[in-house]
Amino acid sequence: MPRVIGASTLARDLGHWQPDDARGAATTARGAGRRPGYRALADGIRLLIADGRIPIGVSLPSERDLAVVLELSRTTITSAYAVLREDGFLTSRQGSRSTVTMPAAVPPRQARGAVAGEALVSRQPAIDLTCAAMPAPAERIRDAYAGALLDLPAYLHTPGLESLGLPVLREAVAQRYRDRGVPTTADQIMVTTGAQQALVLVLSLLASPGERILIDHPTYTNAIEAIKRTGARPVPVPLRLESKGWDLDAMRNAARQTAAKIAYVVPDFHNPTGFCLDDAGRAEMVRIAGDTHMTLVVDETMTDLGLDAPTPTPVARFAVGARADVITVGSMSKAYWSGLRIGWIRADVSTINALLAIRSALDLGSAVLEQVVAAELLSDPDSVLPARRDRLRAQRAALLDELAVELPEWQCDPGPGGMALWVHLPAPLSTAIAATAPSHGVQVAAGPRFGLDGAFERYLRLPYARSEDELRAAVRGLAHAYRGLAGDARLGASVPVVV
Secondary structure (H helix, E strand, O other): OOOEOOHHHHHHHHHHHOOOOOOOEEEOHHHOOEEEHHHHHHHHHHHHHHOOOOOOOOEOOOHHHHHHHHOOOHHHHHHHHHHHHHOOOEEOOOOOOOEEOOOOOOOOOOOOOOOOOOOOOOOOOOEEEOOOOOOOOHHHHHHHHHHHHHHHHHHOOOOOOOOOOOHHHHHHHHHHHHHOOOOOOHHHEEEEOHHHHHHHHHHHHHOOOOOEEEEEEOOOHHHHHHHHHOOOEEEEEEEEOOOOEEOHHHHHHHHHHHOOOEEEEOOOOOOOOOOOOOHHHHHHHHHHHHHOOOEEEEEOOOOOOEOOOOOOOOHHHHOOOOOOEEEEEEEOOOOOOHHHOOEEEEOOHHHHHHHHHHHOOOOOOOOHHHHHHHHHHHOOHHHOHHHHHHHHHHHHHHHHHHHHHHOOOOEOOOOOEOOEEEEEOOOOOHHHHHHHHHHHOEEEEEHHHHOOOOOOOOEEEEEOOOOHHHHHHHHHHHHHHHHHHHOOOOOOOOOOOOO
């Protein structure tokens, strides 16, 4: 029997997407226009599905139950479900509940809420801007796999289970840190199945239920979820968006006031803003950690993607000889290819041994072939990284150019690297745009996904990891969605994009 999401649970997750009055009308920002309540409700449910907060295959509550909880007419609920069925987000059979599905393509009909005469821009599958990850550098990856297959026989006489990782890869990662000025041995490295597993392992070791963990605000959405799943409580420390920097005084105060013992930070071409913390800031961050007896968990997944700046100095370098504890998480996913699923942890030997005792509950090690491939790639980074950076620069320029043409009132001040723009909107429409954009051929992650308690409704993260043509088409789709929501595309503002 399929799972059923309760009406109360769905109402809670919908949050402010509940219509503003019992007649079922929802008001857009600044009173620019009104959408029927059933369309607002359908958009809210669609967003929950797209974000994965309503899993595929789950059944929605009955129309009667949801109408009672939301205090709406059953006709409103029926109409909302009908819209979702038409768009391919629900399937229903006679006598059974409506079950969540995902459409294979954008529905080829007039987009709801679009300006009159502006038809849907594409019949193709929506351009996915929810994921900041590039396609593989195909030729180089093929060559690395071919070489790894030749090396594989050397491992076939073993069980193939290396919980710490293959020695060849651990040494390659250690050498990477030594090359960047941080004395590191292979014993200080654990290979993981991606950076996300690395973070989960570190949190499993360090965090306990109720533990307060400082985070950049905004920050990587999956890190927030990982912290919450441990039962810990993320404590936001705002970035200075106006000056593209970290508020280290606020970090020190938050550490003292909350007695936080852990801080998760992304100082290298930060996700989602692209900011990069300078060396003085890194040294100060380490001092704060030492003074407050707080462990720094440093996410370096973007470290190789400096587009206007060199590769940053590792935070761990400033901890050498200091009394601060720094654990670093790294990955092949952003600069090389996410399909490798290779990440790592750098820490002191005692911490690595403690992590080893925990890992067996998750898995027994990463795939041998991919580890051999990763070691080969790390031995010759110049065969991949310069071309990847050039491609990202061109794609970022295309995205900025199209935003300047189609949405000049959206503000963006790019950081010196990374894979995304953190775009400021003239009005708090982020969730609304994310909900309606699929009807215009594009999927985006709403700003609140990168923060706590509904923050960042005036922001969207726009990755530039797709091709230039896709990025331009995506901006045009976003412009359609935005104008349909706002009524007046300028919303009374005329602020140029900062490039």
